[in-house]
Amino acid sequence: MANPEHLALLQWGTAKWDDWRFHSPTVQPDLSHADLSGFDLSFVDLSHANLEGATLVQTCLRAAKLDGADLSKARLTQCDLTGASCIAARLAVTSAVGITMANANLSNANLIGADFRSANFRGADLNSANLVGANLFRANLREVDLSHAQLEQATLIQANCLDAHLNEVNFKKATLHETEFMGTRLYAVDCSHASLKGAHLTGAYLYNVVFRAADLSETDLRWSTIIKADFTYARLSGTNLRGAVLNRTVLAHTDLRHANIQETSASYLDLTDAHLPEEAHPFQRTDKDMGLSENFGSLYSPSNNP
Numbered sequence: 001m002a003n004p005e006h007l008a009l010l011q012w013g014t015a016k017w018d019d020w021r022f023h024s025p026t027v028q029p030d031l032s033h034a035d036l037s038g039f040d041l042s043f044v045d046l047s048h049a050n051l052e053g054a055t056l057v058q059t060c061l062r063a064a065k066l067d068g069a070d071l072s073k074a075r076l077t078q079c080d081l082t083g084a085s086c087i088a089a090r091l092a093v094t095s096a097v098g099i100t101m102a103n104a105n106l107s108n109a110n111l112i113g114a115d116f117r118s119a120n121f122r123g124a125d126l127n128s129a130n131l132v133g134a135n136l137f138r139a140n141l142r143e144v145d146l147s148h149a150q151l152e153q154a155t156l157i158q159a160n161c162l163d164a165h166l167n168e169v170n171f172k173k174a175t176l177h178e179t180e181f182m183g184t185r186l187y188a189v190d191c192s193h194a195s196l197k198g199a200h201l202t203g204a205y206l207y208n209v210v211f212r213a214a215d216l217s218e219t220d221l222r223w224s225t226i227i228k229a230d231f232t233y234a235r236l237s238g239t240n241l242r243g244a245v246l247n248r249t250v251l252a253h254t255d256l257r258h259a260n261i262q263e264t265s266a267s268y269l270d271l272t273d274a275h276l277p278e279e280a281h282p283f284q285r286t287d288k289d290m291g292l293s294e295n296f297g298s299l300y301s302p303s304n305n306p
Helices: 004-011 014-025
Strands: 186-187 205-206 225-227 245-247 266-267 284-288
Touching: 004 014
Parallel strands: 186 205, 205 225, 225 245, 245 266
Antiparallel strands: none
16 A cells, blocks of 8 residues: 555645655655546656556646656556656556557556557657557557567557557567558568458568468558568468569468469569469579579569459
8 A cells, every 4th residue: 555655745746746756765655556546747756656556547647757667557547648757667457548658758668468448659669668468459659669569469459550660579479450550661570470450551661570370361561562571371361462562572381362462573482382373473483492483573464453
């Protein structure tokens, strides 16, 4: 439970609280399980505070300092953390439906299993954050820095990832149904065993992305650029690759017979044991072991295009 003295100091106002923090830098505030719903705690210093299990429903924490704070299992429904600093904060298993964390700094934060449905993270820094098993259904991740973030088994159904920084992100076994990546750059991202049914990657740039055993049924990859990607054993039923450019990409053990590869340009593909549409031009193999094909231009001739 919360320390009564610490809670009373916070209730007296942020000026009193910040003065106490300044003169007691070694004291860790204990506000665990406190009900701070509706409080205006803008700009307040809660760094390294214990807020485990606290209730902060509709609490205003704009530009607050929460570096190293413990908010595990806290209730943060519709809480406003716009511009807050939460570096290395612990928000594991928090209930944060509809939370606003736009432009917040959550780098290296522990967000394992947190419920961020309909959350607004636009412009936030989630570099190296741990979001394993987190629920980001319909979350706004536009312009978010997710570099090196861990999102294994996370749910991002209908999430908005437009213009997000996706460098070396771990999406293993994640659910990315109808997720928006249109025009976004993905570099060294691991999507192995992930489900990307109906995901939108039109015009995206994918370099060294791993889709091994991933489900890309009905995924939209039109006019995308795909370099050094690995689709081994991926499901490509209904995948739309029209106009895409594939270079040095592995498509081993895939079935492209029900994918749209009209106007798709490709070079140096690994097509080992791949199933291709009958209309496709034969591939010229240059490596017997890898099944690499030389540049063969469009998989469909112009006369076959609608």
